[in-house]
Amino acid sequence: MSGLRARQKADRHRRIIEAAAELFREAGYEGAKIEAIAAQAEVSVGTIYNYYQNKGDILGAIVSLEVNEVLNAGQGVVARPPANVGDALDTLIGIYIEHSLHYLSKEMWRQAMAISTQLPDSPFGQAYTALDRALTEQIRALIARLQALGLVRQDIDGAALGELIFNNMNMMFIEFVKRDAAKIPELRAAIRRQNRILVAAIGT
Amino acid sequence: MSGLRARQKADRHRRIIEAAAELFREAGYEGAKIEAIAAQAEVSVGTIYNYYQNKGDILGAIVSLEVNEVLNAGQGVVARPPANVGDALDTLIGIYIEHSLHYLSKEMWRQAMAISTQLPDSPFGQAYTALDRALTEQIRALIARLQALGLVRQDIDGAALGELIFNNMNMMFIEFVKRDAAKIPELRAAIRRQNRILVAAIGT
DNA sequence: TTCTAAAATTGAGTCAATTCTGTTTTTATG
DNA sequence: CATAAAAACAGAATTGACTCAATTTTAGAA
Numbered sequence: 001m002s003g004l005r006a007r008q009k010a011d012r013h014r015r016i017i018e019a020a021a022e023l024f025r026e027a028g029y030e031g032a033k034i035e036a037i038a039a040q041a042e043v044s045v046g047t048i049y050n051y052y053q054n055k056g057d058i059l060g061a062i063v064s065l066e067v068n069e070v071l072n073a074g075q076g077v078v079a080r081p082p083a084n085v086g087d088a089l090d091t092l093i094g095i096y097i098e099h100s101l102h103y104l105s106k107e108m109w110r111q112a113m114a115i116s117t118q119l120p121d122s123p124f125g126q127a128y129t130a131l132d133r134a135l136t137e138q139i140r141a142l143i144a145r146l147q148a149l150g151l152v153r154q155d156i157d158g159a160a161l162g163e164l165i166f167n168n169m170n171m172m173f174i175e176f177v178k179r180d181a182a183k184i185p186e187l188r189a190a191i192r193r194q195n196r197i198l199v200a201a202i203g204t
Numbered sequence: 205m206s207g208l209r210a211r212q213k214a215d216r217h218r219r220i221i222e223a224a225a226e227l228f229r230e231a232g233y234e235g236a237k238i239e240a241i242a243a244q245a246e247v248s249v250g251t252i253y254n255y256y257q258n259k260g261d262i263l264g265a266i267v268s269l270e271v272n273e274v275l276n277a278g279q280g281v282v283a284r285p286p287a288n289v290g291d292a293l294d295t296l297i298g299i300y301i302e303h304s305l306h307y308l309s310k311e312m313w314r315q316a317m318a319i320s321t322q323l324p325d326s327p328f329g330q331a332y333t334a335l336d337r338a339l340t341e342q343i344r345a346l347i348a349r350l351q352a353l354g355l356v357r358q359d360i361d362g363a364a365l366g367e368l369i370f371n372n373m374n375m376m377f378i379e380f381v382k383r384d385a386a387k388i389p390e391l392r393a394a395i396r397r398q399n400r401i402l403v404a405a406i407g408t
Numbered sequence: 409t410t411c412t413a414a415a416a417t418t419g420a421g422t423c424a425a426t427t428c429t430g431t432t433t434t435t436a437t438g
Numbered sequence: 439c440a441t442a443a444a445a446a447c448a449g450a451a452t453t454g455a456c457t458c459a460a461t462t463t464t465a466g467a468a
Contacts, residue, residue, distance in 0.1 A: 005415075005416085005463090005464060005465075008416090009416090033453095033454065033455090034454075034455060034456080035454080035455095043417080044417060044419060045418080045419070045455090045456085046416095046417060046418050046419065046456095046457085046458085047416075047417055047418075049455090050416065050417075054455080110321050110322055110324070111322060113321045114317075114318040114319070114321045114322035115318070116382075117314050117317045117318045117321070117378060118314055118315060120314070120383070129379075129382070156401065157397065157400070157401060160397045160398045160400070160401055161398075163394075164372050164398045164401060164402075167371060167372040167374075167375035167376065167398075168367070168368050168371040168372055168375075170371075170375055171371035171372075171374055172371065175333075177321075178329075178333070190367075193361065193364045194364045194365075194367055194368045194371075196361070196364070197360065197361060197364055197365055197368060197402070197405065197406070198368075198401070198402075198405070200405065201401065201404065201405025201406075202401070202405075212446090213446090216446095237424065237425090238424075238425060238426085239424080239425095247447080248447060248448040248449060249425090249448080250426095250427090250447060250448050250449065251446075251447055251448075253425090253426065253427080254445095254446065254447075258425080259426090409468100410468085411466100411467085412465100412466095412468105413464105413465095413466095413467105414463105414464085414465085415463085415464075415465095416461105416462085416463070416464085417460105417463080418458105418459105418460085418461075418462085419458100419459105419460100420457105420458095420459100420460105421457085421458085421459105422455105422457075422458100423454105423455090423456085423457100424453100424454100424455095425452105425453090425454095425455105426452085426453080426454105427450105427451085427452070427453090428449105428450090428451075428452085429449100429450090429451095430447105430449105430450105431446105431447080432445105432446085432447070433445085433446075433447085434443105434444085434445075434446085435442105435444080436441100436442095436443090437440100437441085437442090438439100438441090438442105
């Protein structure tokens with residue numbers, strides 16, 4: 001099929017996202033007015049609201065792109081993890097963190113996180129929760145892999161451990177985006193230090 | 205001194221907070237209009253903005269009251285902790301969680317958390333970060349206490365451990381307030397399960 | 409090709425937070 | 439006491455996200 005209508009729709013979606021991404025980057029989330037996004041995308045304000053429930057959902061679409069790339073990159077580590085528990089965790093978490101500021105500024109992350117807690121039932125709120133879950137799941141998968149390789153004790157509660165590691169990392173990341181001065185290497189070092197306690201407890 | 209001006213100021217502060225707390229509870233954060241708060245407090249809209257930078261800061265003042273009570277209650281546990289690492293952590297965390305919904309609804313917590321990430325440099329954003337730090341510090345103090353009592357190994361990195369426990373608990377609490385259906389006993393059970401991994405690793 | 413129902417678009421209008429400017433109240437001084 | 443400076447107040451005006459009724463475009467049947 002792919003009628004005219006469907007093509008125009010996809011095209012408008014793309015134009016809105018591109019316009020928003022550009023303006024968010026240039027002017028910040030608050031600074032990017034809906035009217036400006038509409039003008040840049042060559043649609044009307046009403047049309048934007050036909051495609052997205054609110055301004056946050058536009059940002060949400062951009063965040064989803066970013067996180068999905070990260071999840072993809074993480075798969076490689078899960079498939080072939082370094083032969084050392086600490087390094088394996090550090091490598092996976094490193095991918096998450098290093099990738100995180102590619103498309104999104106700290107300010108955009110702050111807004112995205114804020115919206116996802118403020119409106120947990122909006123389309124974006126639910127999508128963000130699902131992304132968090134997917135990341136937790138991937139850490140859990142890494143632990144299962146390490147258990148299969150005999151690097152992590154079999155009697156460890158993998159589900160609880162995955163959540164613990166993800167929750168700690170995520171909270172550290174939240175604090176990281178809240179402070180503009182915070183640097184990536186310091187964030188990684190702090191998380192490594194925290195995980196060291198766990199690594200000592202679960203390794204064979 | 206305590207001139208008329210200072211007294212009126214304190215009185216207006218109190219009236220605004222009381223009016224806001226009542227309306228937030230009744231109508232929710234978004235539902236409580238600034239005009240309504242102003243009317244209820246018998247001041248003008250302009251005056252409210254003279255006292256608080258924005259609507260979020262009013263909520264922030266209420267949240268601070270709540271968290272400070274919690275910190276206070278926690279001190280008792282740190283002073284005389286149960287003679288078992290798992291129970292000690294569970295007791296302290298229990299106090300935090302059970303107290304959390306006394307004055308604040310889940311919706312108010314969501315708003316407060318959102319604002320604190322959205323505007324980390326606003327008065328409330330900074331206050332919220334300080335409160336988080338104080339809670340982390342209290343968990344750290346409990347661990348130090350348990351180490352002094354010989355219940356936790358001396359060679360454990362107490363600072364990192366405190367952060368790990370707080371970050372995990374906080375993230376679980378965030379997810380808890382995001383889901384209206386989530387219940388306190390389940391939250392506590394989930395955190396206990398996660399902490400069990402740590403308890404096994406650090407106990408003597 | 410022509411016509412009609414459904415889908416999509418438009419932009420002026422609404423609503424509520426925040427800002428701004430002129431007025432009033434308080435304080436401190438002679 | 440009178441009064442000028444400082445502080446606080448009031449509420450009208452501004453701003454920007456979001457809504458909605460009217461209009462335009464598309465798909466597909468005749």
